[in-house]
Amino acid sequence: MNPDHPVDLDSLNRQLGTRTALEIIDWAVGQYGDNLAVSSSFGADSTVMLHLATRVKPDIKIITVDTGFLFPETVLFRDELARRLSLNLHIYRPALTATDFLIEHGRMWRSNPDACCAFNKREPFDRAKRELKLAAWITGIRRDQSLSRRTTPIIQGDHIGLVKLCPIAGWTGGDIHYYLLENDLPYHPLREHGYPSIGCRPEAGFCTSQVGPGENPRSGRWVGFDKTECGLHVHDQGSGI
Numbered sequence: 029m030n031p032d033h034p035v036d037l038d039s040l041n042r043q044l045g046t047r048t049a050l051e052i053i054d055w056a057v058g059q060y061g062d063n064l065a066v067s068s069s070f071g072a073d074s075t076v077m078l079h080l081a082t083r084v085k086p087d088i089k090i091i092t093v094d095t096g097f098l099f100p101e102t103v104l105f106r107d108e109l110a111r112r113l114s115l116n117l118h119i120y121r122p123a124l125t126a127t128d129f130l131i132e133h134g135r136m137w138r139s140n141p142d143a144c145c146a147f148n149k150r151e152p153f154d155r156a157k158r159e160l161k162l163a164a165w166i167t168g169i170r171r172d173q174s175l176s177r178r179t180t181p182i183i184q185g186d187h188i189g190l191v192k193l194c195p196i197a198g199w200t201g202g203d204i205h206y207y208l209l210e211n212d213l214p215y216h217p218l219r220e221h222g223y224p225s226i227g228c229r230p231e232a233g234f235c236t237s238q239v240g241p242g243e244n245p246r247s248g249r250w251v252g253f254d255k256t257e258c259g260l261h262v263h264d265q266g267s268g269i
């Protein structure tokens with residue numbers, strides 16, 4: 029058992045590993061109630077997790093971070109989905125606006141994208157977790173998205189001691205596609221233009237780029253840097269299972 033977590037994560041992973049995504053979310057809602065939220069980037073196929081979670085608990089809190097450097101299409105997509113799914117959406121923003129960040133720090137994504145993500149993504153997200161008094165959060169990351177996600181467990185601890193659940197960790201891109209088709213739900217509009225993974229776009233060629241057919245979906249993120257994650261899914265301390 030992980031000493032940072034009073035729950036036995038190993039045992040829960042074995043139990044939850046045999047359940048469907050809806051059953052896992054239902055279990056989490058029963059366990060954590062209003063101290064549970066879904067984290068969404070409103071990326072390429074984020075609609076699936078938003079739809080699954082709101083089927084179980086229509087008013088479940090949805091947290092998203094607006095860095096100020098998102099594609100305009102992402103902001104539109106987010107606002108349309110929020111209306112369509114009646115999302116209980118909590119938008120968190122960095123301590124500085126994009127303009128003030130540029131004045132104070134310059135184009136940090138060019139020189140130090142880890143520090144840029146820490147300021148513009150990780151801090152607002154950790155602030156959301158504290159302010160919303162979360163005990164647990166749900167995310168739609170999947171093992172087939174990248175090498176760094178290949179061992180994603182269903183349940184783990186995050187770096188501040190909260191429980192993190194990945195109910196669709198084992199889904200494939202095909203599962204996502206058919207779920208969207210069956211439920212008449214949209215992908216992010218930029219996906220069909222060569223963006224299978226979508227994050228910030230502070231300027232052309234940085235943070236999110238187009239990828240070719242058959243390439244790793246996340247290979248267009250932080251091109252030229254040894255970086256594959258923004259930090260929301262990296263839990264150096266207290267995350268062992």
Ligand code: SF4
Nearest residue numbers: 141144145148228235
């Ligand atoms: S994705 Fe790029 S612009 Fe966005 S926070 Fe990270 S480094 Fe900065």
